[in-house]
Amino acid sequence: MKKLINAPEDVVREELEGLALAHAGMVRVSLDPYMVVRADAPVLGKVALVSGGGSGHEPMHGGFVGAGMLDAACPGEVFTSPTPDQILAATKAVDGGAGVLHIVKNYTGDILNFEMAAELAREEGIEVEAVVVADDVAVRDSLYTAGRRGVGATVLAEKLCGAAAAEGRPLKEVADVCRHVNDFARSMGMALTSCVTPSAGRPTFDLGEDEMEIGIGIHGEPGRERMKVAPADDIVALLAGPVVEDLPFRAGDSVLAFVNGLGGTPLIELYIVYRELHRFLAGRGILVGRNLVGSYITSLEMAGCSITLLKLDDELARLWDAPVVTPGLRWGA
Amino acid sequence: MTDSAADVARWARAFQAEIAEHRDRLTELDAAIGDADHGTNMDRGMRAVVAKLDATPAGDDIGALLKTVGMTLVSTVGGASGPLYGTVFLRMATATAGRSELDGDGWAAALDAGVEGVQARGKAVLGDKTMVDALVPAAAAFRHAVESGATAGEAWHAAAVAARAGVKATVPMVARKGRASYLGERSAGHQDPGATSSYLLVHCGAEQLGGQAHSGAVRT
Numbered sequence: 001m002k003k004l005i006n007a008p009e010d011v012v013r014e015e016l017e018g019l020a021l022a023h024a025g026m027v028r029v030s031l032d033p034y035m036v037v038r039a040d041a042p043v044l045g046k047v048a049l050v051s052g053g054g055s056g057h058e059p060m061h062g063g064f065v066g067a068g069m070l071d072a073a074c075p076g077e078v079f080t081s082p083t084p085d086q087i088l089a090a091t092k093a094v095d096g097g098a099g100v101l102h103i104v105k106n107y108t109g110d111i112l113n114f115e116m117a118a119e120l121a122r123e124e125g126i127e128v129e130a131v132v133v134a135d136d137v138a139v140r141d142s143l144y145t146a147g148r149r150g151v152g153a154t155v156l157a158e159k160l161c162g163a164a165a166a167e168g169r170p171l172k173e174v175a176d177v178c179r180h181v182n183d184f185a186r187s188m189g190m191a192l193t194s195c196v197t198p199s200a201g202r203p204t205f206d207l208g209e210d211e212m213e214i215g216i217g218i219h220g221e222p223g224r225e226r227m228k229v230a231p232a233d234d235i236v237a238l239l240a241g242p243v244v245e246d247l248p249f250r251a252g253d254s255v256l257a258f259v260n261g262l263g264g265t266p267l268i269e270l271y272i273v274y275r276e277l278h279r280f281l282a283g284r285g286i287l288v289g290r291n292l293v294g295s296y297i298t299s300l301e302m303a304g305c306s307i308t309l310l311k312l313d314d315e316l317a318r319l320w321d322a323p324v325v326t327p328g329l330r331w332g333a
Numbered sequence: 334m335t336d337s338a339a340d341v342a343r344w345a346r347a348f349q350a351e352i353a354e355h356r357d358r359l360t361e362l363d364a365a366i367g368d369a370d371h372g373t374n375m376d377r378g379m380r381a382v383v384a385k386l387d388a389t390p391a392g393d394d395i396g397a398l399l400k401t402v403g404m405t406l407v408s409t410v411g412g413a414s415g416p417l418y419g420t421v422f423l424r425m426a427t428a429t430a431g432r433s434e435l436d437g438d439g440w441a442a443a444l445d446a447g448v449e450g451v452q453a454r455g456k457a458v459l460g461d462k463t464m465v466d467a468l469v470p471a472a473a474a475f476r477h478a479v480e481s482g483a484t485a486g487e488a489w490h491a492a493a494v495a496a497r498a499g500v501k502a503t504v505p506m507v508a509r510k511g512r513a514s515y516l517g518e519r520s521a522g523h524q525d526p527g528a529t530s531s532y533l534l535v536h537c538g539a540e541q542l543g544g545q546a547h548s549g550a551v552r553t
Contacts, residue, residue, distance in 0.1 A: 076411050077411060079368060079370070080370060080374065080411040080412050081411050081412050081413070081415075082411070083407060083408050083409070083410075083411055083415055084407055084408070084415075084416065085407065085408040086408075107512070108413040108455070108510065108511045108512065109411070109412040109413040109414075109415075109416075112413050112415075112416035112417065112454060112455065113411070113415065113416055115416070115454075116407065116416050116419075116420075116454075139515055140517075145509065145514040145515060145517070146510060146511055146512065146514045146515070149515075197369075199370075199373065200369060204369070217515070219368055219512075221368075221512065221515050222515070222516065222519075
């Protein structure tokens, strides 16, 4: 497969070098170990937010480092978790004395590496809390699986917790915001095409020219169902239906509606999806209080989208509107 | 026969060679039920371990050597395998700290510690279709052999036989941990890649430890 890269083994390093050059005012980048750190870190007296995961989901997480969002991101190799020594280094680099929140997506590798890092950081006297985000309704949550995957709600949690931390709130309260987001957000995605990891150089999964995968994961994990491609409006119903039923979101609820592109879908199509999502929700008496449309948590060049809904209250709406200055998300400043 | 730190280093190097040889096979197994990187990640990690061993002056302390292996795996493998394999070696390191020789009893204690550690880290039990399905039977067989009066070499051989049976037993299992668990019933019919690499580790122990290197390797 054609890719705009130099060599597969250089992809993550070269991306980080580019990010550093493009956004020198917002972030500092370390190449050994890999980390993206807020330019003015550590911010004394502020709870610091650290997230991370495999690369390939840009702008998440490195693009969300900056004022009002993350203090550091730890990128692993493509679709591979970062390592504990790397997460520890980031945790130490941003600790401003008020403790550090680890925002972890629910994947076994991410959880194990962040757990080990948190143990090491605590041994060095840093207060660390970790919250796991698990919002993908495509996965049946059961004792017999690794549980729901962390997807779109992660972006929202990072923004909202970043705002709470910027207000000077203590670690426990910032962690509570994250837990609240996880409790009240649900997501589901779909793919029109597979992603292609640079090292493999071929599609992660085979999908026919006329097929789509409903419930896809952000690493190309299989979803609930494979079916014939349908019009955008039908796809919205296939995604938003299970999302609404799961929480459930009810008539009278106000939501943040997040239509996310998976990397290979143009904005023109995402707005077509948003148009129908808005109509779909209105038909159920659900009010869209805030929205986000764009490609924020991606799966390399996968074509497709995900829909995330978060039940809003005044407090979350206020945190959402607070200023944010990062490479990937910027407003109010 | 007891094993020295030099024997343990040879075990690590043999494991690296075995992982390198089976790298593509491990990645293929992972492609079927995971994310197709187990061979690549383990190969990268074990190459780093050997580089670290080459660069570190050889000492007598088996615990220190196992700690070097564990820390290197933790910082280079990534994914779930890094912390899991790292924990196996770090717990064995704690159990053997300051020891310059290990006999059958010493190895039995070290293996038990490593296996308990990996279960605590990954929260997997027998039958979840993970590396635990190779390592738990291996440690149990090792201890049983030693307690029945076998030599350390015989115990390693018994452990390798048990680990291999454990790997085969993962084929029909439905995964309940890790990325494979998302597949549910579709994970059945595939051999678990983590159990497979764990078997290779025990197999290398049977070839290199318990005096095997002196009396000729046992093929398992």
